[in-house]
Amino acid sequence: MRFGHRAAAGFATLLLPLAGLVGLADxxxxxxxxxxxxxxxxxxxxxxxxxxxxxxxxxxxxxxxxxxxxxxxxxxxxxxxxxxxxxxxxxxxxxxxxxxxxxxxxxxxxxxxxxxxxxxxxxxxxxxxxxxCDGGPTVPGDNPPSAPGAPTASGITDTSVKLSWGAATDDKGIKNYDVLRDGKTVATVTTTSYTDSGLTAGTDYSYTVQARDTAGQTGPVSGSVAVHTTGGTTTPPPPGGKVRMGYFTDWGIYARNYNVKNIVTSGSASKITHINYAFGNVTGGKCAIGDSYADYDKAFTADNSVSGVADTWDQPLRGNFNQLRELKAKYPNIKVIYSFGGWTWSGGFAEAAKNPAAFAQSCYDLVHDPRWSDVFDGIDIDWEYPNACGLTCDSSGPAAFKNLMSALRAKFGKELVTAAVTADGSAGGKIEATDYAGASQYVDWYNVMTYDFFGAWDAKGPTAPHSPLTSYNGIPKDGFTTADAMAKFKAQGVPASKLLIGIGFYGRGWTGVTQDAPGGTATGPAAGTYEQGIEDYHVLKTACPTTGTIAGTAYAHCGSNWWSYDTPATIKSKMAWANSQGLGGAFFWEFSGDTGNGELVSALSSGLS
CATH class of the missing domain: 2.60.40.290 (Immunoglobulin-like)
Structure with a gap:
């Protein structure tokens, strides 16, 4: 997920500089x-x-x-x-x-x-x-048709839906209509209704319609209608709301002293729907425990326990797993997902991909161990990155991820199956290396890691926001934005409702910087509490207050240090954008970066609708 997550250099340029007059066709x-x-x-x-x-x-x-x-x-x-x-x-x-x-x-x-x-x-x-552009030589001619009425859906089954819409108008007459499912044409008809069949049960789809006139001109796309087919094995987001999910790390109970109880005392427990517990290991083609002491052995004292009762030496389950059990007892709406892999352990997925069924069985057995079978509600796969390079390079092929997720869905049935995925929206980048669209039919949602685009691994800079929502003049690499990543996934065929926007509860920074605005040079990473070039939000908000915003993310220049991070204000603006895109919700990395009163979680939760 976040530790060691790096945006690789050298991606192809997606957009040439928007300056200068281009010569017209001869x-x-x-x-x-x-x-x-x-x-x-x-x-x-x-x-x-x-x-x-x-x-x-x-x-x-x-x-x-x-x-x-x-x-x-x-x-x-x-x-x-x-x-x-x-x-x-x-x-x-x-x-x-x-x-x-x-x-x-x-x-x-x-x-x-x-x-x-x-x-x-x-x-x-x-x-x-x-x-x-309307087909005339130099003067306007035949006008394109109007947008049809937004389609309505009826007769929804496991595999089909009937769509109907209001007719478009045109000065020369309408020839036919294109029916678009998730932005791609699936049929061309001459009537104002169409039944789309061959769909997948329990799946979200979005439909629009576009008219064509007798001259072959197409008009604007209609409004959309969302359809969720009946049946199926996937679990939709909680009724009446978007997914609000946070990562809890097993190592957070050590130097950070952030325990499951802090989710309660910060007020965050009542504002989230899901927790990803990070991380389980992936080794020998199987799922494995990541830290046995933190996971199920550490004895918590009464003041650090969710229940307020100290663990005993002989109780069947201790550690974080038992604390999560106590949390769920107090907040039964919260679902807990066991996440496997991450930056450090993603190298194990290459072996797992050789036998997806055996891997899925090992994960199922671990998640459903009788000692903690009531703690977890599903599994999350954090493979960085299938058929591409992260800490290690993978060459399993573009179908490996889909095959793995298919096996997990077959084994876990109606339980939650999710995955953390790259946000590399560049041309020829990591999204294009894998069949994420094909795999999406097996997952409840994707956690799109829309952060760590830029950081002090480029020690000399240029300084840049690590989590830009959109592009901006001077961005170091085209395609490294949240908007580009989401557009790339949707263009590939992943439903918007299965995409979650990611928020980092930390900043990334450089030192040796003299320039306030992004794009300055640096001498190296700024000092951080646990790692150079990175610091928690609750530290930065007072140690280096924001100077301005760029591309939807705040930045701060204090002394010779330059940081970028999200604030309650920028998070709310990102949630508004996520709502406008029809995304399934949001997630964050991770709880311990927030303030003691959970102000970032509050901004994320209240901003979603």
Whole structure:
């Protein structure tokens, strides 16, 4: 999870610098292809402080298009901050996008690229390959259709759902409708209803509809409807609320002196729904105990015990496991999940992936040991990273993670099965190395580790927020943001409701810094209580108060030290963004970084809706 979690350098650039005028397509190219392409724009998301947009370029001609250039104007207050699947530049308010890998468009086919932006404006004066985006040579012609009404769902079964929607309008007439499931077209129909079948039981889906006119132009996407199929073995989030989950570390009871009881005394127990207990080991292809003394042997005194009663030498179960049992007795709504792996022990998953069924059996036997079988409500897998590199490199292949999660689901049945996953949203990065979409059918949710993007492992800097929500001018690596990671997962096919946003209850920092704003040089990691370059929030809030915010995360410059960390205010803004994205909730690493009165947990819990 967090200890040793590093963002590797050297990822491919996703978006070229948004500056400088890009030359337009040459006149011969424009003349040849101007009337054979259209372009339509859709605002895909809006989270208040920013938005997501998508352009779709369609070849409406009879010959293939070999490349494309799209131009449009935004009002002065509206800007593109990051993009994917296109190279986007600007000169003042005029924006230009050129194809990257997706220049070839066959007749009748289309390609899309997306971007994140700030501001409230809409594009105007659109040109594609020098011609009007609606298919006319230089002047507006046929208007695209309107958005259909948001679909409604009925007749939901284990494997199917009937969708109906209000008709779109168009000045020349509607030809048909595309039905999109989780952002991907699954059918094209001429009526205003469709029954989608072949679905997975007990699974969340999101549906939208898009109209096409007689000229082949597509209009904006409709509003969405969420569908949860009946049956199945997965466990949805608690009724009436999002997942609010925190990590409790077995080693926290030592130097940090943070015990399960502190979850109660801080007021956090009443504000969470789940706890991930970290970590169990993965060795020899099996799940194993991580720290037997902390886990089930340490005797807690009365003042450190949830129940207020001291452990005895001869009681059947002591340690953190017994404290978690006492916690659940006081707060029966809390579910506890046993998490295996983490940065240090993820090297064991390569052996486990060779025999997923045997691994799942070993984990089931350990989680359900008769001594603590009532403590845990499921299992979490923290593999850093399947088919990619963390502390060690894995070459199990893109299907290994899916196979492992499938085996765990088969063994654990209706119990919780979750996984902590990478937040590397860069082009060619870790998300693309694994079939997370295929595995998502077997998990209740993914804990997306949207922190530790930047830190003092790059000893000279540049200083940068370790948990940016969105991109910003000067970000050291494109794609290293929460928004990029979530967009990448959703584009791959992972339902938004199975994605949890991650919050670090700590900061990362450098020393030898003279510049207040991000992007400064440094001489090395700042001193920390337990590790260089890292410090708990409850220390930083007074030792180095915030100077400003960047990309949704606070930063602080005090003396020669520069830190970035989340505060109650930035956490609330991130929760608002998570709500707008339809995410399944949030989690944090980890309890001991919070204040004694749990102010970060309070901000996270109250911010979700």
């Amino acid at each position: 006149s011969a190219h424009a003349a040849a292809e101007a009337t054979s392409a259209t372009a339509t724009y859709t605002k895909t998301q809006d989270w208040g402080s920013g938005f997501g947009g998508q352009w779709t370029i369609k070849n409406t001609g009879t010959t293939a298009i070999s490349s494309w250039t799209l131009e449009w104007d935004f009002p002065s207050d509206t800007k593109v901050t990051s993009a994917w699947d296109a190279s986007v530049t600007n000169s003042a308010n005029h924006w230009t996008a050129k194809n990257t890998w997706n220049g070839n468009i066959a007749p009748g086919a289309s390609v899309s690229f997306g971007f994140n932006g700030t501001g409230s404006g809409s594009p105007s004066n659109c040109l594609v390959n020098g011609g009007s």
